Amino acid sequence: MGLGGVGGGGDHKAKVVMGEAGYVLEDVPHLSDYIPDLPTFSNPLQDNPAYSVVKQYFVNVDDTVAQKIVVHKDSPRGVHFRRAGPRQRVYFQSDDVHACIVTCGGLCPGLNTVIREIVCGLYHMYGVTRVLGIDGGYRGFYARNTIPLTPKVVNDIHKRGGTVLGTSRGGHDTSKIVDSIQDRGINQVYIIGGDGTQRGASVIFEEIKRRGLKVAVAGVPKTIDNDIPVIDRSFGFDTAVEEAQRAINAAHVEAESVENGIGVVKLMGRYSGFIAMYATLASRDVDCCLIPESPFYLEGEGGLYEYIENRLKENGHMVLVIAEGAGEKLFAQSIQSMSKQDASGNKLLPDVGLWISESIKDHFARQHKIAINLKYIDPTYMIRAIPSNASDNVYCTLLAQSAVHGAMAGYTGFTVGPVNGRHSYIPFYRIIERQNKVVVTDRMWARLLSSTNQPSFLSAKDVVEDKIDEEAVSQKLPDGEVCLENNSAMEKSVSST
Ligand SMILES: Nc1ncnc2c1ncn2[C@@H]1O[C@H](COP(=O)(O)OP(=O)(O)O)[C@@H](O)[C@H]1O
Ligand SMILES: O=P(O)(O)OC[C@H]1O[C@](O)(COP(=O)(O)O)[C@@H](O)[C@@H]1O
Numbered sequence: 001m002g003l004g005g006v007g008g009g010g011d012h013k014a015k016v017v018m019g020e021a022g023y024v025l026e027d028v029p030h031l032s033d034y035i036p037d038l039p040t041f042s043n044p045l046q047d048n049p050a051y052s053v054v055k056q057y058f059v060n061v062d063d064t065v066a067q068k069i070v071v072h073k074d075s076p077r078g079v080h081f082r083r084a085g086p087r088q089r090v091y092f093q094s095d096d097v098h099a100c101i102v103t104c105g106g107l108c109p110g111l112n113t114v115i116r117e118i119v120c121g122l123y124h125m126y127g128v129t130r131v132l133g134i135d136g137g138y139r140g141f142y143a144r145n146t147i148p149l150t151p152k153v154v155n156d157i158h159k160r161g162g163t164v165l166g167t168s169r170g171g172h173d174t175s176k177i178v179d180s181i182q183d184r185g186i187n188q189v190y191i192i193g194g195d196g197t198q199r200g201a202s203v204i205f206e207e208i209k210r211r212g213l214k215v216a217v218a219g220v221p222k223t224i225d226n227d228i229p230v231i232d233r234s235f236g237f238d239t240a241v242e243e244a245q246r247a248i249n250a251a252h253v254e255a256e257s258v259e260n261g262i263g264v265v266k267l268m269g270r271y272s273g274f275i276a277m278y279a280t281l282a283s284r285d286v287d288c289c290l291i292p293e294s295p296f297y298l299e300g301e302g303g304l305y306e307y308i309e310n311r312l313k314e315n316g317h318m319v320l321v322i323a324e325g326a327g328e329k330l331f332a333q334s335i336q337s338m339s340k341q342d343a344s345g346n347k348l349l350p351d352v353g354l355w356i357s358e359s360i361k362d363h364f365a366r367q368h369k370i371a372i373n374l375k376y377i378d379p380t381y382m383i384r385a386i387p388s389n390a391s392d393n394v395y396c397t398l399l400a401q402s403a404v405h406g407a408m409a410g411y412t413g414f415t416v417g418p419v420n421g422r423h424s425y426i427p428f429y430r431i432i433e434r435q436n437k438v439v440v441t442d443r444m445w446a447r448l449l450s451s452t453n454q455p456s457f458l459s460a461k462d463v464v465e466d467k468i469d470e471e472a473v474s475q476k477l478p479d480g481e482v483c484l485e486n487n488s489a490m491e492k493s494v495s496s497t
Protein backbone atom coordinates (compact mmCIF):
# COMPACT_ATOMS: atom_id res chain seq x y z
CA MET A 1 0.00 0.00 0.00
CA GLY A 2 3.09 2.17 0.14
CA LEU A 3 2.59 3.67 3.58
CA GLY A 4 5.17 6.15 4.76
CA GLY A 5 6.17 6.98 8.31
CA VAL A 6 4.14 7.35 11.45
CA GLY A 7 3.34 10.93 12.33
CA GLY A 8 1.97 12.74 15.36
CA GLY A 9 -0.98 14.37 13.61
CA GLY A 10 -0.73 17.39 15.92
CA ASP A 11 -2.37 15.43 18.75
CA HIS A 12 -0.35 13.31 21.17
CA LYS A 13 -3.07 10.67 21.13
CA ALA A 14 -3.24 10.44 17.35
CA LYS A 15 -1.80 7.40 15.59
CA VAL A 16 -1.37 8.69 12.10
CA VAL A 17 0.14 6.89 9.13
CA MET A 18 1.06 8.98 6.09
CA GLY A 19 1.05 7.49 2.60
CA GLU A 20 1.62 8.59 -0.94
CA ALA A 21 -0.43 11.24 -2.74
CA GLY A 22 -1.60 12.84 0.50
CA TYR A 23 -3.00 9.60 1.94
CA VAL A 24 -3.51 9.79 5.72
CA LEU A 25 -4.63 6.91 7.94
CA GLU A 26 -5.95 8.03 11.32
CA ASP A 27 -5.54 4.68 13.00
CA VAL A 28 -7.01 3.47 16.27
CA PRO A 29 -4.94 2.24 19.22
CA HIS A 30 -4.14 -1.46 19.56
CA LEU A 31 -3.38 -3.50 22.70
CA SER A 32 0.01 -4.38 21.22
CA ASP A 33 0.90 -0.64 21.20
CA TYR A 34 1.47 -0.80 24.94
CA ILE A 35 1.67 -4.52 25.79
CA PRO A 36 4.64 -6.26 24.13
CA ASP A 37 4.66 -9.85 22.81
CA LEU A 38 0.93 -10.49 22.92
CA PRO A 39 0.05 -13.91 21.49
CA THR A 40 -2.45 -14.13 18.64
CA PHE A 41 -4.90 -16.91 17.75
CA SER A 42 -6.72 -17.93 14.62
CA ASN A 43 -10.18 -16.42 14.33
CA PRO A 44 -12.91 -18.92 15.36
CA LEU A 45 -15.08 -17.51 12.56
CA GLN A 46 -13.03 -19.69 10.20
CA ASP A 47 -14.94 -22.68 11.57
CA ASN A 48 -18.32 -20.98 11.64
CA PRO A 49 -20.67 -22.68 9.14
CA ALA A 50 -22.57 -19.43 8.46
CA TYR A 51 -19.42 -17.63 7.43
CA SER A 52 -17.67 -20.46 5.61
CA VAL A 53 -19.84 -19.80 2.54
CA VAL A 54 -18.56 -16.24 2.37
CA LYS A 55 -15.62 -15.96 0.01
CA GLN A 56 -13.82 -13.20 1.84
CA TYR A 57 -14.93 -13.36 5.38
CA PHE A 58 -11.94 -11.48 6.68
CA VAL A 59 -11.19 -7.86 6.12
CA ASN A 60 -7.80 -7.23 4.57
CA VAL A 61 -5.57 -5.71 7.27
CA ASP A 62 -4.69 -2.86 4.93
CA ASP A 63 -8.30 -1.92 4.09
CA THR A 64 -9.14 1.64 4.99
CA VAL A 65 -12.15 3.86 4.38
CA ALA A 66 -11.87 7.33 2.85
CA GLN A 67 -13.53 10.18 4.71
CA LYS A 68 -13.63 12.32 1.59
CA ILE A 69 -15.29 10.73 -1.40
CA VAL A 70 -15.80 13.74 -3.62
CA VAL A 71 -12.34 14.45 -4.99
CA HIS A 72 -10.74 16.47 -7.74
CA LYS A 73 -8.04 15.35 -10.15
CA ASP A 74 -5.17 16.83 -8.15
CA SER A 75 -6.60 16.85 -4.65
CA PRO A 76 -4.82 14.87 -1.92
CA ARG A 77 -6.38 11.53 -0.98
CA GLY A 78 -7.07 12.76 2.54
CA VAL A 79 -8.03 11.14 5.82
CA HIS A 80 -8.87 7.44 6.04
CA PHE A 81 -10.06 5.22 8.87
CA ARG A 82 -9.37 1.55 9.45
CA ARG A 83 -12.13 -0.61 7.95
CA ALA A 84 -14.21 -2.52 10.49
CA GLY A 85 -14.70 -6.28 10.28
CA PRO A 86 -13.25 -9.66 11.29
CA ARG A 87 -9.48 -10.22 11.18
CA GLN A 88 -7.69 -13.53 10.50
CA ARG A 89 -5.83 -13.32 13.81
CA VAL A 90 -7.45 -12.39 17.12
CA TYR A 91 -5.86 -11.30 20.40
CA PHE A 92 -8.23 -13.11 22.75
CA GLN A 93 -9.03 -16.79 23.20
CA SER A 94 -12.79 -17.30 23.47
CA ASP A 95 -12.59 -18.85 26.95
CA ASP A 96 -10.50 -15.98 28.26
CA VAL A 97 -12.89 -13.22 27.23
CA HIS A 98 -14.91 -11.57 29.97
CA ALA A 99 -16.93 -8.80 28.35
CA CYS A 100 -19.22 -6.11 29.74
CA ILE A 101 -21.73 -3.74 28.18
CA VAL A 102 -22.90 -0.38 29.52
CA THR A 103 -25.44 2.15 28.20
CA CYS A 104 -25.20 5.82 29.23
CA GLY A 105 -26.94 9.15 28.51
CA GLY A 106 -30.43 9.70 27.07
CA LEU A 107 -32.55 6.93 25.61
CA CYS A 108 -32.51 6.25 21.90
CA PRO A 109 -34.37 3.68 19.75
CA GLY A 110 -32.06 0.74 19.06
CA LEU A 111 -30.14 0.54 22.36
CA ASN A 112 -31.55 -2.91 23.09
CA THR A 113 -30.73 -4.09 19.57
CA VAL A 114 -27.09 -3.08 20.01
CA ILE A 115 -26.94 -4.87 23.39
CA ARG A 116 -28.56 -7.97 21.87
CA GLU A 117 -26.20 -8.08 18.92
CA ILE A 118 -23.05 -7.58 21.01
CA VAL A 119 -24.10 -10.52 23.19
CA CYS A 120 -25.10 -12.72 20.23
CA GLY A 121 -22.04 -11.67 18.22
CA LEU A 122 -19.72 -12.64 21.06
CA TYR A 123 -21.49 -15.94 21.67
CA HIS A 124 -22.22 -17.08 18.15
CA MET A 125 -19.27 -15.70 16.21
CA TYR A 126 -16.52 -16.01 18.82
CA GLY A 127 -17.77 -18.61 21.31
CA VAL A 128 -17.56 -16.13 24.19
CA THR A 129 -19.86 -17.05 27.07
CA ARG A 130 -19.04 -14.53 29.78
CA VAL A 131 -20.85 -11.25 29.13
CA LEU A 132 -22.02 -8.89 31.87
CA GLY A 133 -24.46 -6.01 31.66
CA ILE A 134 -23.55 -2.99 33.80
CA ASP A 135 -26.69 -1.72 35.52
CA GLY A 136 -27.58 1.96 35.14
CA GLY A 137 -24.78 3.66 33.23
CA TYR A 138 -21.23 4.52 34.31
CA ARG A 139 -22.02 4.61 38.01
CA GLY A 140 -23.24 1.00 37.72
CA PHE A 141 -19.60 -0.10 37.45
CA TYR A 142 -19.03 0.69 41.10
CA ALA A 143 -22.46 1.20 42.67
CA ARG A 144 -24.86 -1.38 41.23
CA ASN A 145 -25.22 -5.06 40.55
CA THR A 146 -24.28 -6.53 37.20
CA ILE A 147 -26.62 -8.48 34.94
CA PRO A 148 -25.41 -11.72 33.30
CA LEU A 149 -26.25 -11.61 29.58
CA THR A 150 -26.80 -14.64 27.36
CA PRO A 151 -28.45 -14.98 23.92
CA LYS A 152 -31.50 -16.37 25.73
CA VAL A 153 -31.76 -13.38 28.08
CA VAL A 154 -31.48 -10.87 25.21
CA ASN A 155 -33.48 -12.81 22.65
CA ASP A 156 -36.51 -10.50 22.48
CA ILE A 157 -35.15 -7.24 23.80
CA HIS A 158 -34.84 -5.56 20.38
CA LYS A 159 -38.64 -5.39 20.29
CA ARG A 160 -38.66 -3.14 23.35
CA GLY A 161 -37.82 0.55 23.69
CA GLY A 162 -35.31 1.89 26.20
CA THR A 163 -32.36 -0.11 27.48
CA VAL A 164 -32.66 -3.30 29.52
CA LEU A 165 -29.47 -2.27 31.31
CA GLY A 166 -30.80 1.10 32.45
CA THR A 167 -28.91 4.34 31.92
CA SER A 168 -27.89 7.48 33.78
CA ARG A 169 -26.24 10.86 33.46
CA GLY A 170 -23.30 11.94 35.62
CA GLY A 171 -21.50 9.56 37.98
CA HIS A 172 -18.41 9.06 35.85
CA ASP A 173 -15.52 8.30 38.20
CA THR A 174 -12.65 7.05 36.08
CA SER A 175 -10.56 5.33 38.75
CA LYS A 176 -13.52 3.66 40.41
CA ILE A 177 -14.71 2.41 37.01
CA VAL A 178 -11.30 1.06 36.03
CA ASP A 179 -10.82 -0.47 39.52
CA SER A 180 -14.11 -2.28 39.02
CA ILE A 181 -13.10 -3.47 35.53
CA GLN A 182 -9.81 -4.75 36.96
CA ASP A 183 -11.39 -6.36 40.06
CA ARG A 184 -13.99 -8.20 38.00
CA GLY A 185 -11.40 -9.42 35.50
CA ILE A 186 -13.21 -7.78 32.59
CA ASN A 187 -11.12 -7.56 29.41
CA GLN A 188 -13.57 -6.20 26.82
CA VAL A 189 -15.67 -3.12 27.58
CA TYR A 190 -18.46 -2.12 25.20
CA ILE A 191 -19.69 1.41 25.87
CA ILE A 192 -22.88 2.59 24.16
CA GLY A 193 -23.61 6.30 24.40
CA GLY A 194 -23.44 9.79 22.96
CA ASP A 195 -20.77 12.47 22.93
CA GLY A 196 -20.55 12.62 26.73
CA THR A 197 -20.30 8.84 26.98
CA GLN A 198 -17.57 8.66 24.33
CA ARG A 199 -15.63 11.33 26.28
CA GLY A 200 -15.98 9.10 29.32
CA ALA A 201 -14.91 6.05 27.27
CA SER A 202 -11.85 7.92 26.07
CA VAL A 203 -10.63 8.61 29.63
CA ILE A 204 -11.41 5.03 30.69
CA PHE A 205 -9.24 3.84 27.79
CA GLU A 206 -6.42 6.21 28.78
CA GLU A 207 -6.49 4.96 32.38
CA ILE A 208 -6.55 1.31 31.26
CA LYS A 209 -3.56 1.98 29.02
CA ARG A 210 -1.76 3.82 31.85
CA ARG A 211 -2.25 0.75 34.06
CA GLY A 212 -1.03 -1.51 31.20
CA LEU A 213 -4.14 -3.71 31.28
CA LYS A 214 -5.09 -6.06 28.46
CA VAL A 215 -8.59 -4.60 28.20
CA ALA A 216 -10.16 -3.52 24.89
CA VAL A 217 -12.48 -0.49 25.04
CA ALA A 218 -14.99 -0.19 22.19
CA GLY A 219 -17.49 2.66 21.85
CA VAL A 220 -20.79 2.44 20.00
CA PRO A 221 -22.08 5.94 19.20
CA LYS A 222 -25.64 6.63 20.36
CA THR A 223 -27.43 9.90 19.78
CA ILE A 224 -30.97 10.43 18.65
CA ASP A 225 -29.98 14.00 17.72
CA ASN A 226 -27.42 12.78 15.13
CA ASP A 227 -24.91 15.22 16.64
CA ILE A 228 -21.88 12.87 16.49
CA PRO A 229 -19.41 13.85 13.75
CA VAL A 230 -17.59 11.70 11.17
CA ILE A 231 -20.18 8.88 10.99
CA ASP A 232 -22.88 9.02 8.32
CA ARG A 233 -25.73 8.99 10.81
CA SER A 234 -26.46 7.65 14.26
CA PHE A 235 -28.73 4.71 15.07
CA GLY A 236 -32.26 5.62 16.15
CA PHE A 237 -32.25 8.72 14.00
CA ASP A 238 -34.18 7.07 11.18
CA THR A 239 -36.74 5.74 13.67
CA ALA A 240 -37.07 9.18 15.27
CA VAL A 241 -37.70 10.89 11.95
CA GLU A 242 -40.31 8.28 11.07
CA GLU A 243 -42.07 8.52 14.44
CA ALA A 244 -42.03 12.33 14.29
CA GLN A 245 -44.31 12.06 11.25
CA ARG A 246 -47.14 10.91 13.50
CA ALA A 247 -46.91 14.07 15.60
CA ILE A 248 -46.61 16.30 12.54
CA ASN A 249 -49.62 14.59 10.94
CA ALA A 250 -51.65 15.13 14.12
CA ALA A 251 -50.62 18.80 14.22
CA HIS A 252 -51.64 19.18 10.59
CA VAL A 253 -55.03 17.50 11.10
CA GLU A 254 -55.73 19.72 14.12
CA ALA A 255 -54.60 22.88 12.31
CA GLU A 256 -56.52 22.34 9.09
CA SER A 257 -59.75 21.44 10.90
CA VAL A 258 -60.25 24.89 12.41
CA GLU A 259 -60.11 28.46 11.23
CA ASN A 260 -56.61 29.93 11.47
CA GLY A 261 -55.29 26.75 13.03
CA ILE A 262 -51.64 26.58 13.98
CA GLY A 263 -50.00 23.26 14.88
CA VAL A 264 -46.71 23.47 16.77
CA VAL A 265 -44.53 20.35 17.19
CA LYS A 266 -41.37 20.25 19.30
CA LEU A 267 -38.75 17.66 18.35
CA MET A 268 -35.46 16.72 20.00
CA GLY A 269 -32.20 18.34 18.99
CA ARG A 270 -30.30 20.16 21.71
CA TYR A 271 -27.56 21.57 19.50
CA SER A 272 -28.32 19.97 16.11
CA GLY A 273 -31.57 20.24 14.21
CA PHE A 274 -31.30 17.10 12.07
CA ILE A 275 -34.48 15.43 13.37
CA ALA A 276 -36.52 18.59 12.77
CA MET A 277 -34.99 19.14 9.33
CA TYR A 278 -35.47 15.56 8.08
CA ALA A 279 -38.92 15.21 9.65
CA THR A 280 -39.95 18.44 7.91
CA LEU A 281 -38.53 17.37 4.57
CA ALA A 282 -40.25 13.99 4.82
CA SER A 283 -43.63 15.38 5.85
CA ARG A 284 -44.40 18.14 3.27
CA ASP A 285 -47.07 19.45 5.68
CA VAL A 286 -44.69 21.71 7.57
CA ASP A 287 -44.70 25.44 6.81
CA CYS A 288 -41.83 26.41 9.05
CA CYS A 289 -38.94 24.52 10.67
CA LEU A 290 -36.80 26.20 13.33
CA ILE A 291 -33.45 24.66 14.35
CA PRO A 292 -30.57 25.70 16.64
CA GLU A 293 -28.21 26.28 13.72
CA SER A 294 -30.45 28.87 12.04
CA PRO A 295 -31.18 31.93 14.19
CA PHE A 296 -34.56 33.54 13.62
CA TYR A 297 -36.46 36.59 14.82
CA LEU A 298 -40.11 37.14 15.64
CA GLU A 299 -41.10 40.75 15.02
CA GLY A 300 -41.03 42.97 11.93
CA GLU A 301 -40.38 42.48 8.25
CA GLY A 302 -39.15 38.99 7.35
CA GLY A 303 -39.86 37.80 10.90
CA LEU A 304 -41.76 34.74 12.08
CA TYR A 305 -44.99 36.56 13.05
CA GLU A 306 -45.25 38.19 9.62
CA TYR A 307 -44.72 34.83 7.93
CA ILE A 308 -47.38 33.14 10.07
CA GLU A 309 -49.86 35.92 9.34
CA ASN A 310 -49.28 35.64 5.58
CA ARG A 311 -49.51 31.87 5.68
CA LEU A 312 -52.83 31.99 7.57
CA LYS A 313 -54.20 34.51 5.06
CA GLU A 314 -53.07 32.34 2.11
CA ASN A 315 -53.84 28.90 3.43
CA GLY A 316 -56.02 29.19 6.55
CA HIS A 317 -53.70 27.06 8.68
CA MET A 318 -50.03 26.30 9.28
CA VAL A 319 -47.68 23.78 10.92
CA LEU A 320 -44.49 24.78 12.71
CA VAL A 321 -41.76 22.35 13.79
CA ILE A 322 -39.23 23.53 16.34
CA ALA A 323 -36.12 21.72 17.60
CA GLU A 324 -35.63 21.90 21.36
CA GLY A 325 -32.46 24.02 21.15
CA ALA A 326 -33.77 26.51 18.54
CA GLY A 327 -33.93 30.24 19.21
CA GLU A 328 -31.78 29.95 22.29
CA LYS A 329 -30.69 33.60 22.28
CA LEU A 330 -34.23 34.90 21.80
CA PHE A 331 -35.51 32.56 24.42
CA ALA A 332 -32.80 33.51 26.92
CA GLN A 333 -33.98 37.14 26.77
CA SER A 334 -37.40 36.17 28.08
CA ILE A 335 -36.55 33.29 30.43
CA GLN A 336 -33.75 33.41 32.99
CA SER A 337 -33.13 29.69 33.52
CA MET A 338 -30.64 28.88 30.79
CA SER A 339 -27.71 28.27 33.13
CA LYS A 340 -29.02 25.08 34.77
CA GLN A 341 -27.26 21.82 33.92
CA ASP A 342 -28.07 18.14 34.13
CA ALA A 343 -25.88 15.66 36.07
CA SER A 344 -23.59 15.23 33.04
CA GLY A 345 -23.07 18.99 32.65
CA ASN A 346 -25.38 19.38 29.64
CA LYS A 347 -27.30 22.63 29.52
CA LEU A 348 -30.91 22.14 30.67
CA LEU A 349 -33.22 23.71 28.15
CA PRO A 350 -36.58 25.18 29.14
CA ASP A 351 -39.50 24.16 26.89
CA VAL A 352 -38.99 26.08 23.65
CA GLY A 353 -42.25 24.68 22.22
CA LEU A 354 -44.26 26.15 25.04
CA TRP A 355 -42.40 29.45 24.77
CA ILE A 356 -42.92 29.81 21.01
CA SER A 357 -46.59 28.80 21.33
CA GLU A 358 -47.23 31.38 24.06
CA SER A 359 -45.30 34.04 22.12
CA ILE A 360 -47.39 33.43 18.99
CA LYS A 361 -50.64 33.47 20.97
CA ASP A 362 -49.69 36.71 22.75
CA HIS A 363 -48.70 38.37 19.49
CA PHE A 364 -51.97 37.60 17.71
CA ALA A 365 -54.01 38.50 20.81
CA ARG A 366 -52.26 41.90 20.92
CA GLN A 367 -52.82 42.45 17.20
CA HIS A 368 -56.61 41.91 17.29
CA LYS A 369 -56.40 41.12 13.55
CA ILE A 370 -56.59 37.33 13.37
CA ALA A 371 -58.09 35.00 15.98
CA ILE A 372 -55.74 32.03 15.93
CA ASN A 373 -56.32 28.50 17.24
CA LEU A 374 -53.00 26.99 18.30
CA LYS A 375 -52.34 23.41 19.40
CA TYR A 376 -48.93 22.46 20.81
CA ILE A 377 -47.70 18.84 20.62
CA ASP A 378 -44.58 17.67 22.47
CA PRO A 379 -43.87 14.07 21.33
CA THR A 380 -40.17 14.10 22.30
CA TYR A 381 -40.06 11.42 24.99
CA MET A 382 -42.64 9.30 23.14
CA ILE A 383 -40.35 9.29 20.11
CA ARG A 384 -37.27 8.47 22.15
CA ALA A 385 -38.89 5.55 23.97
CA ILE A 386 -40.01 3.44 20.99
CA PRO A 387 -38.14 0.38 19.66
CA SER A 388 -36.03 0.91 16.56
CA ASN A 389 -37.49 0.40 13.11
CA ALA A 390 -36.31 -2.28 10.68
CA SER A 391 -33.62 -0.21 9.05
CA ASP A 392 -32.18 0.93 12.40
CA ASN A 393 -32.26 -2.68 13.63
CA VAL A 394 -30.05 -3.81 10.76
CA TYR A 395 -27.79 -0.81 11.29
CA CYS A 396 -27.49 -1.58 15.05
CA THR A 397 -26.50 -5.16 14.19
CA LEU A 398 -23.67 -3.95 11.99
CA LEU A 399 -22.44 -1.52 14.65
CA ALA A 400 -22.50 -4.20 17.34
CA GLN A 401 -20.72 -6.78 15.18
CA SER A 402 -18.09 -4.25 14.09
CA ALA A 403 -17.40 -3.46 17.75
CA VAL A 404 -17.03 -7.16 18.60
CA HIS A 405 -14.71 -7.85 15.63
CA GLY A 406 -12.58 -4.82 16.59
CA ALA A 407 -12.20 -5.78 20.25
CA MET A 408 -11.44 -9.43 19.40
CA ALA A 409 -8.77 -8.21 16.96
CA GLY A 410 -7.11 -6.28 19.79
CA TYR A 411 -8.13 -2.79 18.73
CA THR A 412 -9.05 -0.49 21.59
CA GLY A 413 -9.92 3.16 22.22
CA PHE A 414 -12.18 3.29 19.19
CA THR A 415 -15.73 4.08 18.18
CA VAL A 416 -17.43 2.19 15.38
CA GLY A 417 -19.55 3.74 12.67
CA PRO A 418 -20.17 4.01 8.95
CA VAL A 419 -18.11 6.54 7.00
CA ASN A 420 -19.53 7.00 3.53
CA GLY A 421 -21.40 3.72 3.94
CA ARG A 422 -18.43 1.61 5.09
CA HIS A 423 -18.14 0.61 8.73
CA SER A 424 -14.92 1.91 10.26
CA TYR A 425 -12.92 2.15 13.48
CA ILE A 426 -12.63 5.81 14.42
CA PRO A 427 -10.31 7.11 17.17
CA PHE A 428 -12.17 8.64 20.14
CA TYR A 429 -10.62 12.09 19.69
CA ARG A 430 -12.24 12.38 16.25
CA ILE A 431 -15.70 11.67 17.66
CA ILE A 432 -15.48 14.00 20.65
CA GLU A 433 -13.64 16.97 19.17
CA ARG A 434 -16.78 18.64 17.76
CA GLN A 435 -20.49 18.19 17.20
CA ASN A 436 -22.19 17.34 13.95
CA LYS A 437 -24.47 20.22 12.99
CA VAL A 438 -26.75 21.16 10.13
CA VAL A 439 -24.83 23.50 7.81
CA VAL A 440 -27.36 26.14 6.87
CA THR A 441 -25.37 27.27 3.86
CA ASP A 442 -25.47 23.80 2.31
CA ARG A 443 -27.95 22.48 -0.17
CA MET A 444 -29.94 20.36 2.28
CA TRP A 445 -31.08 23.40 4.24
CA ALA A 446 -31.84 25.17 0.93
CA ARG A 447 -34.02 22.17 0.02
CA LEU A 448 -35.85 22.60 3.29
CA LEU A 449 -36.35 26.34 2.77
CA SER A 450 -37.67 25.71 -0.71
CA SER A 451 -40.00 22.95 0.52
CA THR A 452 -41.55 25.03 3.34
CA ASN A 453 -41.18 28.41 1.67
CA GLN A 454 -40.29 29.89 5.05
CA PRO A 455 -38.00 32.91 5.30
CA SER A 456 -34.31 32.09 5.80
CA PHE A 457 -34.19 34.77 8.52
CA LEU A 458 -30.85 35.77 7.00
CA SER A 459 -30.23 38.69 4.69
CA ALA A 460 -28.66 37.77 1.34
CA LYS A 461 -25.47 39.52 2.50
CA ASP A 462 -25.17 37.29 5.60
CA VAL A 463 -25.53 34.14 3.51
CA VAL A 464 -22.86 35.22 1.04
CA GLU A 465 -20.47 36.07 3.88
CA ASP A 466 -21.12 32.74 5.59
CA LYS A 467 -20.49 30.83 2.38
CA ILE A 468 -17.21 32.64 1.81
CA ASP A 469 -16.16 31.92 5.40
CA GLU A 470 -16.87 28.22 5.03
CA GLU A 471 -15.02 28.01 1.74
CA ALA A 472 -12.07 29.71 3.40
CA VAL A 473 -12.22 27.20 6.28
CA SER A 474 -12.39 24.18 3.98
CA GLN A 475 -9.49 25.46 1.90
CA LYS A 476 -7.42 25.86 5.05
CA LEU A 477 -7.78 22.17 5.93
CA PRO A 478 -4.62 20.33 4.90
CA ASP A 479 -6.49 17.44 3.37
CA GLY A 480 -9.74 19.24 2.51
CA GLU A 481 -11.38 16.58 4.65
CA VAL A 482 -14.74 18.27 4.85
CA CYS A 483 -16.40 18.48 1.51
CA LEU A 484 -19.03 21.21 1.47
CA GLU A 485 -20.38 19.91 -1.81
CA ASN A 486 -21.17 16.45 -0.43
CA ASN A 487 -24.84 16.24 0.35
CA SER A 488 -25.22 12.50 -0.03
CA ALA A 489 -25.07 11.76 3.68
CA MET A 490 -25.61 14.05 6.66
CA GLU A 491 -23.76 17.31 6.18
CA LYS A 492 -20.87 17.85 8.51
CA SER A 493 -20.25 21.19 10.14
CA VAL A 494 -16.92 22.79 9.34
CA SER A 495 -17.27 25.61 11.83
CA SER A 496 -15.45 23.89 14.66
CA THR A 497 -12.90 21.83 12.78
N1 LIG B 1 -16.00 14.83 29.69
C1 LIG B 1 -16.43 13.71 30.27
N2 LIG B 1 -15.57 12.89 30.91
C2 LIG B 1 -16.01 11.74 31.49
N3 LIG B 1 -17.29 11.35 31.50
C3 LIG B 1 -18.20 12.13 30.89
C4 LIG B 1 -17.83 13.34 30.24
N4 LIG B 1 -18.94 13.90 29.72
C5 LIG B 1 -19.96 13.07 30.04
N5 LIG B 1 -19.52 12.00 30.72
C6 LIG B 1 -20.33 10.90 31.26
O1 LIG B 1 -20.96 10.21 30.18
C7 LIG B 1 -22.27 9.79 30.55
C8 LIG B 1 -23.28 10.22 29.55
O2 LIG B 1 -23.13 11.60 29.20
P1 LIG B 1 -24.36 12.49 28.71
O3 LIG B 1 -23.82 13.78 28.25
O4 LIG B 1 -25.39 12.52 29.78
O5 LIG B 1 -25.03 11.66 27.53
P2 LIG B 1 -24.54 11.30 26.08
O6 LIG B 1 -23.43 10.34 26.19
O7 LIG B 1 -25.74 10.70 25.48
O8 LIG B 1 -24.12 12.57 25.42
C9 LIG B 1 -22.52 10.37 31.94
O9 LIG B 1 -22.42 9.32 32.89
C10 LIG B 1 -21.45 11.41 32.11
O10 LIG B 1 -21.04 11.56 33.46
O1 LIG C 1 -34.42 14.62 29.77
P1 LIG C 1 -33.12 13.97 29.47
O2 LIG C 1 -33.08 12.53 29.77
O3 LIG C 1 -31.97 14.70 30.04
O4 LIG C 1 -32.95 14.00 27.90
C1 LIG C 1 -33.03 15.16 27.12
C2 LIG C 1 -31.96 15.15 26.06
O5 LIG C 1 -31.63 13.88 25.58
C3 LIG C 1 -31.49 13.89 24.17
O6 LIG C 1 -32.57 13.19 23.61
C4 LIG C 1 -30.26 13.17 23.73
O7 LIG C 1 -29.16 13.71 24.31
P2 LIG C 1 -27.88 12.80 24.57
O8 LIG C 1 -27.62 12.03 23.32
O9 LIG C 1 -26.79 13.77 24.84
O10 LIG C 1 -28.19 11.91 25.70
C5 LIG C 1 -31.54 15.36 23.77
O11 LIG C 1 -32.15 15.56 22.55
C6 LIG C 1 -32.33 15.95 24.89
O12 LIG C 1 -32.03 17.29 25.12
Ligand SMILES: [Mg+2]
Pocket residue numbers: 105194195196
Ligand atom coordinates in the same frame (compact mmCIF):
# COMPACT_ATOMS: atom_id res chain seq x y z
MG1 LIG D 1 -24.89 14.26 24.44
